[in-house]
Every structure is written in structure tokens, then in C-alpha cells.
Amino acid sequence: MQPIQDPEKLKEIARLLRIDCLKMLHQAGCGHTGGPLGMMDLMVALYFYAMRHDPKNPHWEDRDRFILANGHTCPALYVVLAYAGYFPKEELQHLRQLGSPLQGHPKRKVEWGIEMSTGSLGQGMSIGNGLAMAARLDARDFITYSFHSDGEAQEGMLWEAAMTAGYRGLDNRIGILDDNGIQIDGYNKDIKDVSPLKEKFEAFGWLTRSIDGNDMEAIMAALDWARLREGKPKMILAKTILGKGVSIFENLPKYHGVAPNDEELAIALKELGGL
Amino acid sequence: MSEKIATRDAYGRALVELGKKRQDVVVLDADLSCSTKTIHFAKAYPERFFNMGVAEQDMMGTAAGFALAGKTVFASSFAMFATGRAFEIVRNSIAYPKLNVKICASHAGLTVGEDGASHQTVEDIAIMRAIPNMSVIVPADGVETAKVIESIADYPGPVYVRLSRAASPILFPQDHLFQLGRSQVLREGKALAIVACGLMLSYAMEAAELLKQQGIEVSVLNMASIKPLDEKTLKEVADYCGGKVMTVEEHSIMGGLGSAVAEVLAEYGAYQVHRVGVRDEFGQSGKASDLLEHYQLTPHHLVKQAQSLI
Numbered sequence: 001m002q003p004i005q006d007p008e009k010l011k012e013i014a015r016l017l018r019i020d021c022l023k024m025l026h027q028a029g030c031g032h033t034g035g036p037l038g039m040m041d042l043m044v045a046l047y048f049y050a051m052r053h054d055p056k057n058p059h060w061e062d063r064d065r066f067i068l069a070n071g072h073t074c075p076a077l078y079v080v081l082a083y084a085g086y087f088p089k090e091e092l093q094h095l096r097q098l099g100s101p102l103q104g105h106p107k108r109k110v111e112w113g114i115e116m117s118t119g120s121l122g123q124g125m126s127i128g129n130g131l132a133m134a135a136r137l138d139a140r141d142f143i144t145y146s147f148h149s150d151g152e153a154q155e156g157m158l159w160e161a162a163m164t165a166g167y168r169g170l171d172n173r174i175g176i177l178d179d180n181g182i183q184i185d186g187y188n189k190d191i192k193d194v195s196p197l198k199e200k201f202e203a204f205g206w207l208t209r210s211i212d213g214n215d216m217e218a219i220m221a222a223l224d225w226a227r228l229r230e231g232k233p234k235m236i237l238a239k240t241i242l243g244k245g246v247s248i249f250e251n252l253p254k255y256h257g258v259a260p261n262d263e264e265l266a267i268a269l270k271e272l273g274g275l
Numbered sequence: 276m277s278e279k280i281a282t283r284d285a286y287g288r289a290l291v292e293l294g295k296k297r298q299d300v301v302v303l304d305a306d307l308s309c310s311t312k313t314i315h316f317a318k319a320y321p322e323r324f325f326n327m328g329v330a331e332q333d334m335m336g337t338a339a340g341f342a343l344a345g346k347t348v349f350a351s352s353f354a355m356f357a358t359g360r361a362f363e364i365v366r367n368s369i370a371y372p373k374l375n376v377k378i379c380a381s382h383a384g385l386t387v388g389e390d391g392a393s394h395q396t397v398e399d400i401a402i403m404r405a406i407p408n409m410s411v412i413v414p415a416d417g418v419e420t421a422k423v424i425e426s427i428a429d430y431p432g433p434v435y436v437r438l439s440r441a442a443s444p445i446l447f448p449q450d451h452l453f454q455l456g457r458s459q460v461l462r463e464g465k466a467l468a469i470v471a472c473g474l475m476l477s478y479a480m481e482a483a484e485l486l487k488q489q490g491i492e493v494s495v496l497n498m499a500s501i502k503p504l505d506e507k508t509l510k511e512v513a514d515y516c517g518g519k520v521m522t523v524e525e526h527s528i529m530g531g532l533g534s535a536v537a538e539v540l541a542e543y544g545a546y547q548v549h550r551v552g553v554r555d556e557f558g559q560s561g562k563a564s565d566l567l568e569h570y571q572l573t574p575h576h577l578v579k580q581a582q583s584l585i
């Protein structure tokens with residue numbers, strides 16, 4: 001796909017996909033709302049600006065790989081993949097239904113752009129490392145991205161993998177960590193504070209960049225920086241607002257893991273200009 | 276039966292052979308390459324060997340990533356950690372997406388010996404067998420191990436191979452054939468069907484010989500492929516032996532070979548299945564041979580158990 005260079009166009013796509021995402025979750029009647037809305041700007045920038053991929057050739061060997069380590073935010077991935085053309089948009093209405101490829105947490109289906117089954121937190125960074133190590137072995141130049149959440153940083157395995165990427169200097173490896181400060185039981189700081197993330201990743205051998213993960217220009221600049229090969233893996237620490245774009249959801253732990261009801265959907269669509 | 280080799284040693288050699296033939300083979304270990312014998316591959320093909328350090332979960336996740344990139348991946352550690360510590364990664368990141376990862380784990384069962392119970396898994400077959408998409412193989416000797424490695428390299432999916440630390444006798448000729456889901460009848464006799472796997476197969480054969488000296492002829496079935504299980508041959512041999520079956524394994528009697536056999540035969544009706552193995556207890560330190568004696572898995576114990584059934 002040709003990258004979209006205009007941040008205003010990317011912002012508009014993010015707005016439309018937030019609407020798709022809410023409609024899909026409302027239809028499903030359950031699922032995670034806050035995370036997908038908060039990370040939508042990052043996802044749009046990844047798929048329509050930064051990543052090398054071709055929806056018409058999903059098995060392309062040199063495509064960049066994307067692993068959604070925090071698989072519960074898959075509504076954001078699904079709307080992005082549908083918009084890119086990996087599968088018909090109508091399929092979104094079958095989220096979480098029996099027989100639908102759009103499972104509650106991602107199930108691998110490369111034809112539809114879903115690179116890996118994920119959902120159990122902490123595993124995606126190792127998976128991304130394996131892909132990056134294979135690319136290096138075969139002298140292929142694709143980049144492996146993995147997307148993480150701050151709550152996920154409480155999983156020990158994530159740090160095993162961070163150590164591997166740092167030790168091996170996997171500079172074909174980019175991580176994005178969605179730092180919205182909220183996990184399913186409440187605020188990180190009240191459960192098990194994961195900070196300081198920057199210092200932790202740097203100590204593990206990563207280059208880091210902290211950005212506002214809802215600022216499209218900042219996201220684009222960070223992804224440009226991350227694609228440079230400098231002998232180390234890159235981690236973009238993105239501060240986002242859970243539920244971004246809908247005032248009644250923003251920064252409320254309650255909306256981490258529930259779908260919008262009729263009334264909430266109506267308010268949300270109005271705010272997002274989706275009516 | 277004079278020549279002895281541990282199945283882990285045979286695995287190490289087979290990997291080198293495979294690496295020579297197949298460029299797509301990569302091997303991962305978690306700081307136990309000298310024990311699991313992946314060290315031979317590491318020396319022969321250092322660019323395709325990845326020591327992941329003491330991090331079995333990370334190793335399994337990384338193995339999954341290599342498989343996504345099209346590699347045929349062998350991941351090794353001690354059976355306890357490969358199946359226990361890393362269980363959920365094996366389940367969710369390898370078996371669920373049905374990735375081409377071969378988990379070849381050594382030091383299974385009691386014959387780890389002196390290290391004791393923390394390292395002696397007697398639950399690994401049960402754990403791996405319960406995972407959808409996962410195949411489970413317990414080769415009986417060095418020859419069979421080599422055949423297993425050759426065979427599973429051509430099978431595009433997750434496989435668990437249980438290997439041993441202790442040396443065991445070579446039972447099979449070099450032209451031995453291994454096929455996933457197939458068993459072999461090694462002896463025929465109508466008094467009892469002994470079904471065994473792994474190191475216990477040679478003990479089962481010895482027990483059969485001792486029973487013969489008493490005029491009792493038993494059948495012995497090598498059930499290296501525990502999942503998929505060769506139900507057809509199992510039932511035929513069980514029928515031939517009047518429905519009397521004794522399973523023998525260096526594993527808990529809960530969830531392993533004995534359970535697999537009993538589950539199948541129970542669905543057909545009137546069979547008596549006696550499970551010989553570790554009886555819901557942990558192992559302990561000791562010489563491998565002393566442990567097998569203590570847990571009543573040696574040939575003369577098997578003879579006693581068989582006699583009680585006949």
C-alpha cells in the first residue's frame with residue numbers, strides 16, 4: 001500500500017474507524033472499548049503510514065509483521081484491516097459470534113491480515129523477536145512491530161523477551177507500548193505501578209521515545225525514527241487516553257472491558273460525527 | 276542388547292543430520308544445550324542455533340515467531356520446564372495457531388536421577404496430550420529417536436517428543452520404521468498385552484522374556500506415538516489377549532500412556548487395563564536404576580504385576 005503522508009487524512013481515518021469500532025462492539029454486546037479507542041491513532045499510523053504491506057498479497061514474504069500482543073484490543077486491529085481491504089467490512093458485524101474469524105481475541109488468519117493468535121498477555125514480544133531473528137537469519141529487511149499495553153508490562157515474560165531483543169540488538173524490531181495508565185481492575189498505580197517504563201526498557205538495551213500517542217504528527221515522527229537501524233530495538237512509549245474521542249469513556253477504567261450500550265453509542269456517535 | 280544410548284544423545288545426533296539436509300531447521304535451547312544435546316547442532320550450525328538463556332517461556336514464544344517466518348523449529352529444554360514452566364505459551368502461541376514447532380524435551384521422568392523431584396516430571400505426557408493440535412511421541416531407543424526426528428521434520432505442526440537422560444538398550448534395527456499414529460507389535464502371546472513406551476519398552480521386553488521362561492506368552496506393543504494413538508492395533512492386540520492389558524510407563528498413571536489406552540478401550544467395552552507407572556507421587560533423588568527399582572518399574576516387578584493379572 002502507498003503510505004498516506006498527510007496527517008489530516010490519517011486523523012480522518014482514525015475518526016471513521018473509531019465509529020466502526022464502537023458500532024462493532026455495540027453489535028457484539030461485549031468486548032473491550034477503551035483500549036481500541038485510545039490506540040486508534042497509533043494503529044492508523046502503523047497500517048496507513050509506516051508499515052510495508054499489501055492487502056492483496058497477505059502472504060507476501062517481505063511484508064512488515066504486526067503482532068498485537070495485547071490481543072483484547074483486537075477491535076482496533078479488525079477495523080484497520082477491514083478498512084485496508086483485507087476482508088469485507090460487513091464481517092465486522094460478526095465480531096465474537098460463533099463461526100466468525102473475528103474471535104474475541106485474535107486467531108491467526110494471514111489471509112485476513114491477522115498474523116498471530118494472541119490474547120494471553122506477555123507473549124507477543126517473544127513472538128516478534130522470533131520473526132525478527134528469522135528475518136536477520138535470512139537477510140530479509142522486513143520489520144516486526146509488536147503492540148503492548150502497560151498492564152502487560154506486569155507479565156514477567158515480557159521482560160524475558162525485552163532482554164532477548166536488547167541483548168541481540170534486534171534493530172529490525174519495533175515495540176509500541178500503549179501507556180494509558182489503566183488496566184482492567186483499575187489504575188496501574190493502584191494495582192502494581194509499571195513505571196518507570198523508559199528507564200526499564202533502556203536498561204534492557206532498547207532505544208526509547210516517549211510521545212503523546214493521540215498526536216498524529218508525533219506518532220508519525222516516532223515511527224520514522226523507529227525505522228532507522230541503529231543496532232538496537234526501539235520502543236515507542238505512547239501516552240494515550242483510554243476511550244479517546246468519546247468524553248463519557250475517556251480515562252474511565254470502567255470502559256476498559258465493556259461494550260457501549262444503546263445510549264452510550266448514541267452519545268459517542270454524536271461526538272465523533274458518526275450520525 | 277549390549278549397545279546402549281540415551282535417547283537425548285540420539286536426538287542430538289539426529290538434529291545434526293537434519294540440519295545438514297534442511298536449511299529451514301533452527302534450534303533453540305534454554306541454557307541446557309549440553310544436557311539436551313542440542314550442543315552438537317550448535318557447533319555444526321552456529322548461525323541456526325539460538326541459546327535463549329534460562330527463559331523457557333521466552334524460548335517458546337520465540338520459537339513460535341520463527342515458525343511464523345516459515346522455519347522448522349526445534350525447541351529443547353528439560354521436560355519439566357518445557358511443558359511445565361512454558362505450558363501456556365506452548366498452548367496459546369504454538370498449539371492454538373498450529374505452528375511448526377517441535378518441542379523435544381529431555382530429562383523426562385524419574386531417570387533424571389540425582390537431581391530429584393523438582394526436575395523429574397511425571398506429568399508431561401498428560402499435560403501435552405490434553406492440548407488440541409499437539410502430537411505426543413515417546414521414542415523407545417536411539418534408533419527410534421532418530422526416525423522420529425526425521426519423520427516429524429516433514430510434519431507441519433506442533434509435536435512434543437519426550438526424551439530421556441539415562442542410556443537405554445538399542446531395541447530396533449536401523450531400518451526401523453516410525454510413523455505418527457502407528458504402533459508395532461514386538462512379541463505375540465495370548466496371556467496378556469503389555470503396552471509400553473520410552474525406556475519402559477526394554478523392561479517390558481525383558482519381563483516378557485522372564486514370563487516366557489515360566490511358560491507364559493505375552494504380547495508387547497510399542498506405543499511410541501501416544502497421540503495420535505493407534506487405536507486399531509491396540510484393540511486388535513487387546514482382543515487377541517482376551518481383553519487383558521497392562522500399560523507400562525515412566526510417568527504418572529494419571530493422564531499418560533495408561534490413561535490414553537484405558538480411555539480408548541473403555542469406549543469399546545469389556546477390557547481390563549492395569550496401569551503400571553508412578554502412582555500419584557513425586558520422585559526423589561537417587562540413581563536412575565535405584566529409582567526405577569524403588570518405584571517398582573523394573574522387569575521383575577513387571578513380571579509380578581503381570582502374573583497377578585493372568
